[in-house]
Amino acid sequence: xxxxxxxxxxxxxxxxxxxxxxxxxxxxxxxxxxxxxxxxxxxxxxxxxxxxxxxxxxxxxxxxxxxxxxxxxxxxxxxxxxxxxxxxxxxxxxxxxxxxxxxxxxxxxxxxxxxxxxxxxxxxxxxxxxxxxxxxxxxxxxxxxxxxxxxxxxxxxxxxxxxxxxxxxxxxxxxxxxxxxxxxxxxxxxxxxxxxxxxxxxxxxxxxxxxxxxxxxxxxxxxxxxxxxxxxxxxxxxxxxxxxxxxxxxxxxxxxxxxxxxxxxxxxxxxxxxxxxxxxxxxxxxxxxxxxxxxxxxxxxxxxxxxxxxxxxxxxxxxxxxxxxxxxxxxxxxxxxxxxxxxxxxxxxxxxxxxxxxxxxxxxxxxxxxxxxxxxxxxxxxxxxxxxxxxxxxxxxxxxxxxxxxxxxxxxxxxxxxxxxxxxxxxxxxxxx
Amino acid sequence: xxxxxxxxxxxxxxxxxxxxxxxxxxxxxxxxxxxxxxxxxxxxxxxxxxxxxxxxxxxxxxxxxxxxxxxxxxxxxxxxxxxxxxxxxxxxxxxxxxxxxxxxxxxxxxxxxxxxxxxxxxxxxxxxxxxxxxxxxxxxxxxxxxxxxxxxxxxxxxxxxxxxxxxxxxxxxxxxxxxxxxxxxxxxxxxxxxxxxxxxxxxxxxxxxxxxxxxxxxxxxxxxxxxxxxxxxxxxxxxxxxxxxxxxxxxxxxxxxxxxxxxxxxxxxxxxxxxxxxxxxxxxxxxxxxxxxxxxxxxxxxxxxxxxxxxxxxxxxxxxxxxxxxxxxxxxxxxxxxxxxxxxxxxxxxxxxxxxxxxxxxxxxxxxxxxxxxxxxxxxxxxxxxxxxxxxxxxxxxxxxxxxxxxxxxxxxxxxxxxxxxxxxxxxxxxxxxxxxxxxxxxxxxxxxxxxxxxxxxxxxxxxxxxxxxxxxxxxx
Numbered sequence: 086x087x088x089x090x091x092x093x094x095x096x097x098x099x100x101x102x103x104x105x106x107x108x109x110x111x112x113x114x115x116x117x118x119x120x121x122x123x124x125x126x127x128x129x130x131x132x133x134x135x136x137x138x139x140x141x142x143x144x145x146x147x148x149x150x151x152x153x154x155x156x157x158x159x160x161x162x163x164x165x166x167x168x169x170x171x172x173x174x175x176x177x178x179x180x181x182x183x184x185x186x187x188x189x190x191x192x193x194x195x196x197x198x199x200x201x202x203x204x205x206x207x208x209x210x211x212x213x214x215x216x217x218x219x220x221x222x223x224x225x226x227x228x229x230x231x232x233x234x235x236x237x238x239x240x241x242x243x244x245x246x247x248x249x250x251x252x253x254x255x256x257x258x259x260x261x262x263x264x265x266x267x268x269x270x271x272x273x274x275x276x277x278x279x280x281x282x283x284x285x286x287x288x289x290x291x292x293x294x295x296x297x298x299x300x301x302x303x304x305x306x307x308x309x310x311x312x313x314x315x316x317x318x319x320x321x322x323x324x325x326x327x328x329x330x331x332x333x334x335x336x337x338x339x340x341x342x343x344x345x346x347x348x349x350x351x352x353x354x355x356x357x358x359x360x361x362x363x364x365x366x367x368x369x370x371x372x373x374x375x376x377x378x379x380x381x382x383x384x385x386x387x388x389x390x391x392x393x394x395x396x397x398x399x400x401x402x403x404x405x406x407x408x409x410x411x412x413x414x415x416x417x418x419x420x421x422x423x424x425x426x427x428x429x430x431x432x433x434x435x436x437x438x439x440x441x442x443x444x445x446x447x448x449x450x451x452x453x454x455x456x457x458x459x460x461x462x463x464x465x466x467x468x469x470x471x472x473x474x475x476x477x478x479x480x481x482x483x484x485x486x487x488x489x490x491x492x493x494x495x496x497x498x499x500x501x502x503x504x505x506x507x508x509x510x511x512x513x514x515x516x517x518x
Numbered sequence: 519x520x521x522x523x524x525x526x527x528x529x530x531x532x533x534x535x536x537x538x539x540x541x542x543x544x545x546x547x548x549x550x551x552x553x554x555x556x557x558x559x560x561x562x563x564x565x566x567x568x569x570x571x572x573x574x575x576x577x578x579x580x581x582x583x584x585x586x587x588x589x590x591x592x593x594x595x596x597x598x599x600x601x602x603x604x605x606x607x608x609x610x611x612x613x614x615x616x617x618x619x620x621x622x623x624x625x626x627x628x629x630x631x632x633x634x635x636x637x638x639x640x641x642x643x644x645x646x647x648x649x650x651x652x653x654x655x656x657x658x659x660x661x662x663x664x665x666x667x668x669x670x671x672x673x674x675x676x677x678x679x680x681x682x683x684x685x686x687x688x689x690x691x692x693x694x695x696x697x698x699x700x701x702x703x704x705x706x707x708x709x710x711x712x713x714x715x716x717x718x719x720x721x722x723x724x725x726x727x728x729x730x731x732x733x734x735x736x737x738x739x740x741x742x743x744x745x746x747x748x749x750x751x752x753x754x755x756x757x758x759x760x761x762x763x764x765x766x767x768x769x770x771x772x773x774x775x776x777x778x779x780x781x782x783x784x785x786x787x788x789x790x791x792x793x794x795x796x797x798x799x800x801x802x803x804x805x806x807x808x809x810x811x812x813x814x815x816x817x818x819x820x821x822x823x824x825x826x827x828x829x830x831x832x833x834x835x836x837x838x839x840x841x842x843x844x845x846x847x848x849x850x851x852x853x854x855x856x857x858x859x860x861x862x863x864x865x866x867x868x869x870x871x872x873x874x875x876x877x878x879x880x881x882x883x884x885x886x887x888x889x890x891x892x893x894x895x896x897x898x899x900x901x902x903x904x905x906x907x908x909x910x911x912x913x914x915x916x917x918x919x920x921x922x923x924x925x926x927x928x929x930x931x932x933x934x935x936x937x938x939x940x941x942x943x944x945x946x947x948x949x950x951x952x953x954x955x956x957x958x959x960x961x962x963x964x965x966x967x968x969x970x971x972x973x974x975x976x977x978x979x980x981x982x983x984x985x986x987x988x989x990x991x992x993x994x995x
Contacts, residue, residue: 118756123688372567374570405706406706409701452566513927
């Protein structure tokens with residue numbers, strides 16, 4: 086690259102003026118070559134894969150679809166401080182949309198009018214009856230009270246007849262709970278969920294849907310999510326200083342509509358909103374710099390994420406199709422979170438851990454996330470004076486989706502029902518095809 | 519005769535030098551506050567998860583990308599023999615560049631992380647469309663560079679111009695994919711795949727060609743000798759163009775990615791040996807005629823040491839992509855070491871060498887102190903060796919500890935091993951390496967503070983060497 090040479094080129098090219106003319110061959114070749122090679126690889130590695138591998142877009146099971154599209158948007162929760170001792174969980178039930186089951190258990194009996202009799206799954210009956218007609222249960226009212234008293238007496242007598250040697254004290258203990266199935270004649274209602282579960286009620290065999298035709302596309306799947314024995318969520322609004330608050334009371338008035346439920350006074354958020362918020366929090370807090378979200382196809386990963394008896398199946402592409410951001414991660418200086426919903430389901434543990442990770446798990450280098458609780462230790466307790474800050478609940482709900490939604494719980498890997506047979510593979514009994 | 523308008527170069531390089539030291543200070547803070555004394559300074563705005571992106575964004579965007587743009591603004595006109603097509607456009611681009619990136623990079627403690635690796639910059643901060651402004655500024659630069667190249671007076675395209683043209687095209691597309699188009703893809707693995715495509719191309723098709731263009735321009739300048747082989751440099755260029763875009767998925771080996779895609783990325787990763795070795799040999803062979811220059815000049819030492827680090831990076835990279843090596847190294851601190859040797863050990867060293875040449879040439883003043891430059895190099899070298907080796911060794915041991923969980927022949931045995939070795943213990947055992955890493959980081963930081971002093975004094979204190987301004991075209995080629 087001598088100076089003289091350059092200068093001679095310079096002289097030669099003085100005459101070039103029009104723009105295209107100046108784009109000489111070498112420059113054109115460089116540009117075309119770069120674009121050709123680059124677009125070729127883009128087509129193969131960036132565009133093609135999702136059309137070649139359908140697990141990139143198809144769900145892992147109908148259960149996964151229903152959890153995200155049916156259960157989450159209709160499941161509401163609030164930690165508003167006046168809501169009572171614990172979090173409040175409410176199912177949003179809609180006529181012709183939500184599947185309901187009215188099932189008796191060992192000490193719960195359902196009484197109802199003859200026209201609703203067909204919807205009750207009796208205690209000794211096999212199979213579960215489901216309907217999308219909006220019915221609810223309540224404590225017996227009106228003539229149903231007499232019916233309940235009568236039935237209680239009869240059942241105790243039956244019990245005594247069956248257990249001939251029973252003492253008086255034992256008989257007194259034989260209490261049955263009676264509830265009434267009734268038709269509230271509304272289009273939508275809110276039902277309290279006492280279990281507050283992470284995993285929805287789900288049935289995949291031995292059930293019938295009593296509707297004449299499926300009202301919703303998911304009702305045609307082999308397994309369905311349903312709500313069992315819905316009991317109306319009733320509140321009493323109370324004056325509190327200048328403003329209004331509310332508390333749960335079975336003798337109160339029903340919540341008017343979704344707008345009231347999600348109003349700032351009541352402070353309910355759907356689980357869908359919370360999970361999305363949790364994903365955002367996971368992003369902005371940078372959790373993903375230290376925690377991976379993938380069980381790799383390595384023995385160390387399936388074992389470390391497994392339960393006591395069964396290894397976790399490796400993460401598959403379709404587990405992530407409902408996430409706007411996916412955080413597979415590059416570094417693991419905190420445990421992997423892809424199966425945390427199964428490994429650590431306890432809300433209390435997570436509360437304690439986010440408040441003070443170094444106390445909850447000795448030797449941890451995780452920062453404390455006390456701002457999830459407004460830096461107020463009362464937020465970590467389950468007392469009535471909770472901190473109405475949804476950051477903890479959001480990140481918790483987000484984490485609880487991890488590993489719990491691949492298959493319905495009836496076919497779950499933690500029960501050993503693992504279609505990939507991870508255990509046999511890691512023990513060397515079976516090889517992948 | 520052409521006069522070069524270097525205002526834009528200064529606008530990019532001067533602040534970038536400052537941001538290098540700021541970014542590294544944040545890094546040193548984290549090395550202590552997260553790993554040596556975990557969460558000592560605690561709280562919402564200062565914990566590791568929110569500070570880490572500040573470090574990464576400051577050193578990658580505010581320092582390395584900015585300084586590389588600055589050096590391109592310096593050598594592209596000089597290789598074309600004409601002044602920049604529009605200095606005014608470049609100044610506007612610089613203004614938008616610093617405005618959006620400084621605000622964006624420092625916003626993360628307030629919760630603006632976008633959630634995708636290396637694309638953390640938020641779309642919006644209040645009314646400011648950060649990413650959009652960044653993209654606009656970039657496109658202004660691309661137009662300016664291409665118009666300069668199209669209007670050039672020297673017919674022959676020197677290899678640095680090839681690399682520059684490549685990076686201008688690649689970066690435009692890569693940044694658009696990683697920062698904007700990713701949200702148009704279906705949720706789940708399609709986005710993850712696009713994200714890794716972006717992450718790897720950021721290093722492979724942005725920093726690598728920019729860094730190599732810098733090295734190919736400044737080594738002949740500093741050593742005052744022509745490049746060893748143009749043919750070799752072209753083989754290197756075209757093999758980079760062919761290979762890099764294919765290998766993003768090697769970040770997801772053993773993960774929930776399609777196996778064929780993983781295998782494809784592994785094969786292409788191995789081919790990376792070709793471009794790397796051509797570059798490394800070419801740079802070494804250039805200096806081979808007179809190795810004494812290595813002893814005489816700190817910038818040449820930076821270039822050559824960067825070249826050695828480049829060789830190490832690119833031996834590591836393809837090997838880490840192999841499934842069995844990946845099983846140990848992946849997700850450990852080894853990866854952090856690898857990221858630092860490429861962006862710090864290699865491309866930052868190249869950029870520093872470029873600055874040592876460019877600033878005295880632009881200001882027409884001699885370097886304030888070559889003694890200080892020697893110290894700068896020595897501290898950088900020993901600091902980074904300590905820094906990198908502690909991450910590699912610590913990471914490798916971490917990987918072995920995890921793999922040892924998998925001892926046994928039955929699930930029960932595996933699981934009992936696991937209960938004997940809880941996860942936090944593997945973290946505890948890595949602490950000693952984290953301490954060494956932090957010490958290495960402090961040494962590097964000290965070295966670069968000397969660099970800032972040296973550059974400041976050169977620019978501000980020294981008198982111009984001669985009155986021979988403006989510079990003449992071709993005088994430096």
